[in-house]
Amino acid sequence: MGFPHKPHLKETVVLSQHFGDADARTLKGWTKRGGYEALAQALKMQPVEVIELVKESGLRGRGGAGFPTGLKWSFMPKEKKKPHYLCVNADESEPGTFKDREIMRWTPHALLEGTAIAAHAIQAEVAYIYIRGEFTEPWTIMEKALAEANAAGVFGKIKIVLHRGAGAYICGEETALMNSIEGKRGNPRIKPPFPAAAGLFGMPTTINNVETLAAVPHILKRGPAWYKGLCLSNPKSTGTKLFSVCGHVQRPGNYEVTMGFPLKDLLYEMCGGVPAGRTLKACIPGGSSVPILNREETERTLLDYEGCVASGSMLGSGGIIVFDDSADMVYQIMRLARFYAHESCAQCTQCREGTAWTTKIMERILSGQGKMQDLDLLLDLSENMTGKTICVLSDSCAAPVVSGIKKFKNEFEDYIAGRRKPVMVA
């Protein structure tokens, strides 16, 4: 449902079915709603059978990269020689994204159940759920749900541990998250080795996003064919996806639609469009790390992995940020650059220096001191920040800058030419 709003007829409600229903948070309420049946079913199956089933469903990672989940699980050693670990990425920090928060707030047992099933599939005895430090409410709810489930012995031999982050966007990067659990600074690691070979504590590890795991029990119960059938466009994108819509829309919130759903319908019909008297200017469809779309591109985008790429962006985490014609794109892109500069772990020169200088140049343009050459300088910087670092934080900073200059160049030029009143940047 378009939580906190009433469900819309065009939504395909699977993961969000119980959003807003506090009774579903309790073990009793969850079991009453068919909860933990999928786990019981999975525990009777061989791990490899569970993996095959998830592979068949076409489920892909919902954290941003869209990697096929079953395939990822299959990379774990079949023959277990060392401890195996599962990490659950609940460090949701991508600007524009707030779906995992709602899953944990309303259906904590859905995540716990998916986690236990995944742990069984990859033969992990311990699963760490890494929840960002600022998520105080989801933390309390998850803690309570876990205690209840543990008391009832729901997970058998599988041990689930909650681990609290402490304010670092970069810990959403898989290897940074593992370092953070190990009690280290959240610096991403060079790959290879990949986590399936040497991840958490140097052991074979799989890491999955909250929304990915919450979908797993449904796939087990209703079958991979059902999940695969949830597809409106490209057969490589299956199932439902939660889209968090924020910014300049009448009804912000989470909406669950089938993969391939038109972005236009989501924004105009379900979210009620932009505020009255305004027109849509731009949209970031997959969290702040993906390229910005202009109005025309937004209106033709189909919401799946391939559809967003076809429009010149990416599906990412499904965090949709909407800008109407009142938005100052130069200022907002500066804010995004500042976000990345603040969150850079500072290991790689291109990122540490690149994000900081991008922000400074953006601030100079806003203050009316910019030069036309600054736009080329920004593009040159961005090029050196793309594909050259240990992780993609640096690329993520470049994406809105490059697409912003390409699509809203006139706004940059207005500041530089003195046609627009300078902004004093704090």
Next chain:
Amino acid sequence: MSASHAAEQTEEYRPVFAGKVLEELQSILSRYPTKQAALLPALWVVQRERGWISDRNMTEVAEALGITPAYVKGVVTFYTMYHQHPVGRNFVQVCTTSPCNICGAEGVVKAFLEQTGAKDAGATSPDGKWTIIEVECLGACGFATPVLINDDFVENVTPEKVADLVKKYR
């Protein structure tokens, strides 16, 4: 150096991990295969008990986990939520990243500063009751502007609602 910093150095050190809190640390340690992995949760416990994490606290944590104080400091300084200085009794974090920014988040910060008397973002109000800071994305963009007051997550804050919030926590 603030008064609390000075007090830390002159008064006799009272360990954080004693009695019930030590038991809590032991239970944390049982969740991980290495002692070092208990670092983040141990630091959270220190901050809960003392309000912030002093150098002396870091040394205590280091001793408990078999790592060096310098290593602990390296970790503390990496994560923004650990306080390395005392903060106001009410610690207010206002999200001002783009999605909240276009919904008026900067006005919320301004209203908090005005209502509490804190001079600037990051500074503590003269009565010691308030520290207001701007933070990057709190992960609740659809409920702009989200504000974290201590451990309470408040959604949909507008500048008009700030006066009532300040009254509630004062």
